[in-house]
Each structure stands twice: as structure tokens, then as C-alpha cells.
Amino acid sequence: MRLHRLELRRIGLELVVPFRTSFGTELHRDILLVHVTTDAGDGWGECVAMSAPFYSPEFVDGADLAIRRFLWPMLVEAGDIAAADVATILEPIHGHPMAKAALEMAILDAELRASGTTFHQLLGAERSVIPSGVSVGIFDDLDELLAQVQGYVDDGYARIKLKIEPGWDLEPVRLVRDLIGPEMPLQVDANTAYTRTDAEHLCRLDEFDLLLIEQPLPEEDLLGHAQLAERSSTPVCLDESIVSLQTAEDAIEMGAAEIVNIKPGRVGGYLTARRIHDLCVARDVPVWCGGMVETGIGRAANAALATMPGFTLPGDISASSRFYARDIVTEPITVTDGTVSVPDAPGLGFELDLEFLDSITTSTDFLDA
Numbered sequence: 001m002r003l004h005r006l007e008l009r010r011i012g013l014e015l016v017v018p019f020r021t022s023f024g025t026e027l028h029r030d031i032l033l034v035h036v037t038t039d040a041g042d043g044w045g046e047c048v049a050m051s052a053p054f055y056s057p058e059f060v061d062g063a064d065l066a067i068r069r070f071l072w073p074m075l076v077e078a079g080d081i082a083a084a085d086v087a088t089i090l091e092p093i094h095g096h097p098m099a100k101a102a103l104e105m106a107i108l109d110a111e112l113r114a115s116g117t118t119f120h121q122l123l124g125a126e127r128s129v130i131p132s133g134v135s136v137g138i139f140d141d142l143d144e145l146l147a148q149v150q151g152y153v154d155d156g157y158a159r160i161k162l163k164i165e166p167g168w169d170l171e172p173v174r175l176v177r178d179l180i181g182p183e184m185p186l187q188v189d190a191n192t193a194y195t196r197t198d199a200e201h202l203c204r205l206d207e208f209d210l211l212l213i214e215q216p217l218p219e220e221d222l223l224g225h226a227q228l229a230e231r232s233s234t235p236v237c238l239d240e241s242i243v244s245l246q247t248a249e250d251a252i253e254m255g256a257a258e259i260v261n262i263k264p265g266r267v268g269g270y271l272t273a274r275r276i277h278d279l280c281v282a283r284d285v286p287v288w289c290g291g292m293v294e295t296g297i298g299r300a301a302n303a304a305l306a307t308m309p310g311f312t313l314p315g316d317i318s319a320s321s322r323f324y325a326r327d328i329v330t331e332p333i334t335v336t337d338g339t340v341s342v343p344d345a346p347g348l349g350f351e352l353d354l355e356f357l358d359s360i361t362t363s364t365d366f367l368d369a
């Protein structure tokens with residue numbers, strides 16, 4: 001297809017509850033959406049970069065500039081392209097996976113809509129519902145945490161994930177395990193907050209029968225994660241460390257990743273995410289779909305991806321209402337009996353509520369091919 005125009009649209013959304021992790025507290029999302037117009041129709045993508053580089057090196061203003069200065073001109077220069085070509089065309093640019101993923105997403109959405117295909121049909125997936133997990137932040141006090149967790153249990157989520165950090169780990173996990181009982185799946189996510197010297201302390205989480213411990217150490221520390229995996233009976237799962245197919249392969253080879261959290265934005269796009277899924281299936285490594293507090297655009301695409309067979313663990317594809325009072329799509333994602341129904345609209349699986357979208361738009365800019 002031939003690219004005609006790119007719209008860079010920034011929107012602002014308040015979170016229904018502050019979302020606190022080991023790297024900070026989010027109250028508001030400043031989100032970059034990309035809208036591509038082509039000779040075959042148009043498509044939308046969502047950039048999952050946060051406002052500041054506390055989760056990974058990218059941030060929304062940087063992604064915006066990388067798209068304007070480098071990524072969009074390279075795609076235009078390439079002429080007649082398909083979504084499957086985007087990652088290769090953008091290969092010369094180091095990093096910026098979330099910016100790249102947003103553009104690939106928009107082109108993929110346009111391609112799928114033009115052919116009347118849904119994303120999960122393209123992926124060849126059999127499932128039409130997926131188990132839904134929820135990510136629970138850090139709170140000022142334990143009572144608030146337990147009230148929030150009880151609410152999600154009542155909502156019927158299939159799995160609880162707790163954010164932890166030094167000073168907020170063993171006790172909250174113990175209390176939540178007592179609250180939800182021994183059967184309910186429970187896992188933790190440290191977002192790189194610990195160091196290798198915390199290994200013995202982290203092994204004390206083994207008593208709570210967790211599904212996994214997610215990214216306890218810094219993203220560069222594959223060896224440290226492999227050493228922890230040796231000592232801990234709780235499987236080690238990587239998130240921030242897995243930035244490409246290569247790092248996924250190396251992490252698995254080193255024993256640093258017993259489970260992988262797949263996030264299309266973090267690895268440069270949905271098509272690379274699919275390849276990482278295929279690698280993990282070949283290596284018998286369970287995967288699940290992580291979340292980046294997406295709008296219904298990313299949420300729909302993630303739900304389709306999570307229908308693939310290797311996604312054997314509940315992901316962080318929660319209901320839109322977990323984070324937002326109102327979503328920008330006409331069919332917000334909802335959770336019923338612990339599952340999300342995979343959207344079956346053509347394209348990535350959403351239609352935009354353009355009136356609401358316009359009401360929360362903070363800037364719009366157009367780049368012609």
C-alpha cells in the first residue's frame with residue numbers, strides 16, 4: 001500500500017485510581033495515537049510510551065519526534081509497502097520500539113480493514129475468549145490494598161498481580177494470599193526495583209506459591225535473573241529485559257527467563273511479538289500478554305494476540321474500566337467470568353468513538369507523504 005498522510009494525535013485521559021509502581025505514580029496518561037491514511041484506506045495505532053522514561057528509555061515526546069524526524073520519512077521513502085515490511089524498513093533506526101510499533105499497528109489496521117480481516121484471523125488463532133488478569137498498584141496502606149484486591153476478585157478476574165518494591169513485598173503478598181485463598185493465581189511485578197544482593201530476600205516469596213516473579217532486577221541484568229532463577233522456586237518472568245527476538249532467545253538460553261511477558265510496544269511491534277511467541281512455544285516457555293495501560297486500540301490488538309496458543313497464562317488485558325472511566329472505542333473491553341471476549345471487528349478490532357476522542361484531544365498534527 002502507498003502512504004498518503006499521517007496524523008499525530010495526542011490525547012489526555014485521567015486514571016480512575018492512581019497507579020503506583022516501583023518507578024512512580026501515574027494519575028494521567030498523555031497518549032500519542034497515530035492515524036495513517038493510505039491508498040487502501042486508513043488505520044490507527046497507539047504508542048504505549050509513558051510521559052517520562054521511567055519504565056523504559058522511551059517517552060511520548062521522544063516517540064513523537066522520532067516518528068516525525070526519522071520513522072515516517074523512512075516509510076514514505078520505501079514506497080509501496082505492507083505491514084510485514086515495516087520492522088525491516090525501520091531496522092536502521094536503533095531503539096524506539098514503541099514508536100515503531102505504533103506505526104506498524106496503524107498500517108496493519110489499515111491493511112486488515114481493507115481486506116475485511118480481523119487480527120485474530122490473521123494470527124490463525126482458535127480461541128475467541130482469553131483469561132483476564134489484573135495488575136494492582138502499591139498503596140499507602142495495607143487496608144487500601146486489600147480493598148482494591150477484593151474489588152477485583154469480585155469483578156471476577158482470573159489472576160491478581162501485585163506491584164512490589166523494597167519495603168512493600170512480603171507483608172502485602174502474605175495478606176493478599178490470605179485474602180484470596182490458596183487457589184487463586186497470584187504473581188508479583190517489581191519493575192526492576194531490586195538488586196542481586198536481594199536474592200535471598202526475594203526467595204522468601206516462595207512460601208506464597210506465586211505463578212511468577214516479574215522483572216525483579218534491572219533490564220540489563222540477565223545473569224542476575226538467571227542466578228535468582230537457580231535459587232528460587234518461584235519462576236522468573238522477564239518484562240523490561242525482553243526488547244527484541246534476540247534478547248528473548250538469549251534470556252531463555254541463559255535461564256534468565258522461565259516465563260516471558262510479551263508486550264508488542266516494547267519489542268517494536270505485533271509481528272515481532274508473534275515471532276517471540278513462536279520462539280517461546282518452540283522452547284516450551286509459557287508467555288502471557290503484558291499491559292501498558294492502553295486505550296481500547298491497544299487493548300483490542302493485545303486481546304487478539306493473546307488468542308495464540310502459547311499464551312497459556314492470564315495476561316494484563318484488564319477491562320477498560322480498570323484504568324479509564326470512559327474508553328475511546330465504541331466497544332470497551334469488559335471482563336465476564338474472568339475472561340475477555342476478543343473483539344471481532346475488521347482490523348485490529350475496534351471502532352473509535354470519534355466524538356469522545358475529539359473532546360480529549362490535546363493536539364493534532366498532519367504529515368503528508
Ligand SMILES: CC(=O)N[C@@H](Cc1ccc2ccccc2c1)C(=O)O
Binds near residue numbers: 026029050055135292
Ligand atoms: C499493567 C502493568 O503493570 N504494566 C507495566 C507497568 C506499567 C505501569 C504503569 C504504567 C502507566 C502508564 C503507562 C505504562 C505503564 C506501565 C508492567 O507490566 O510492568
Ligand SMILES: [Mg+2]
Binds near residue numbers: 191214239261
Ligand atoms: Mg511488568
